[in-house]
Amino acid sequence: MKILQTANLGASQANKRTNIRYAVFDTLGTSSISATNSGIYEIGSATGLYGVELNVSPQFSGSIVWSVNGNSTVFATEEVKVDQRMARFIHTGRWRIDEGAKQMVFYQDDNETIIARYNLFDRAGAASIDEVFERVYSGSS
Numbered sequence: 001m002k003i004l005q006t007a008n009l010g011a012s013q014a015n016k017r018t019n020i021r022y023a024v025f026d027t028l029g030t031s032s033i034s035a036t037n038s039g040i041y042e043i044g045s046a047t048g049l050y051g052v053e054l055n056v057s058p059q060f061s062g063s064i065v066w067s068v069n070g071n072s073t074v075f076a077t078e079e080v081k082v083d084q085r086m087a088r089f090i091h092t093g094r095w096r097i098d099e100g101a102k103q104m105v106f107y108q109d110d111n112e113t114i115i116a117r118y119n120l121f122d123r124a125g126a127a128s129i130d131e132v133f134e135r136v137y138s139g140s141s
Contacts, residue, residue, distance in 0.1 A: 001055070001056060001057065001058045001060075001082060001086065001089075001108075001115050002053055002054070002055050002108070002113065003053070003054050003056065003080065003081075003082060004051060004052075004053055004054075005022070005051065005052055005053075005054055005064045005078060005080065006043065006049065006050065006051040006078075007022075007049070007050050007051075007064075007066040007076040007078065008048065008049050008076065009048045009049075009050060009066060009068065009074055009076055010048045010074070011046070011047065011048045012048065013048040013068055013071075013074060014042070014046040014047055014048040015042070015046055016068060017037070017040055017041065017042050017050070018037065019037075019068050019069040019070060019071075020037055020040050020050050020066065020067075020068060020069070021035045021036060021037050021040075021066070021067045021068070021069055022035070022036065022037070022040065022052055022064050022065065022066050022067075023035040023036070023064070023065050023067075024054065024056070024062060024063070024064050024065075024080065025062050025063050025065065026060070026061065026062040027061050027062050032056070032060070032062060033054070035067070037069075038052075039052045039053060040052045050066065054080070056080065056082060057082075058082055058086050058115060058116055059082070059137075060080060060082050061080070061082065062079075062080050063077050063078065063079055063080060064077065064078055064080055065077045066078075086115065086116075088109070089106065089107070089108045089109055089115050090106055090115075090116075092109040093106060093107040093108050093109045093110070093111055093115070094107045094111045095107065097120070097129050098117075099129055101117075101119075102119065102120050102127040102128060102129055103117045103118060103119055103120060103138060104117070104118045104120055104135060105117050106118075116137065116139075117137075117138045117139055118135035118136060118137055118138060119135065119136045119138045120132045120134075120135055121133060121134045121135070121136065
């Protein structure tokens with residue numbers, strides 16, 4: 001799932017995009033994305049506000065930690081809130097049933113980006129789209 005994360009590192013860090021880094025950690029503190037500056041952009045002109053679009057699984061829960069390369073005193077952290085975005089997309093984006101795969105497919109509110117697929121089963125546990133009794137998460141692509 002693609003989500004936007006931003007940080008206000010302060011005006012003193014303006015125009016330092018190439019020095020800005022972020023790392024992503026799950027709720028146990030395990031690194032999910034190692035420190036990188038890939039995809040970072042400054043919001044506006046000389047603001048010290050930075051953003052990045054992350055691609056994480058809909059089940060991800062954790063934090064993003066921002067830092068400035070070569071400066072051990074500037075950090076920012078924020079919770080990565082996938083669950084709120086997922087709920088919004090489930091309610092605002094389109095969904096469809098893929099008859100061949102026997103899956104329900106959910107899209108972001110752009111109605112093109114797939115955020116989740118659910119395998120559909122009947123009461124007996126057989127894959128079905130006729131008498132759907134249960135859905136089981138199968139992934140996001």
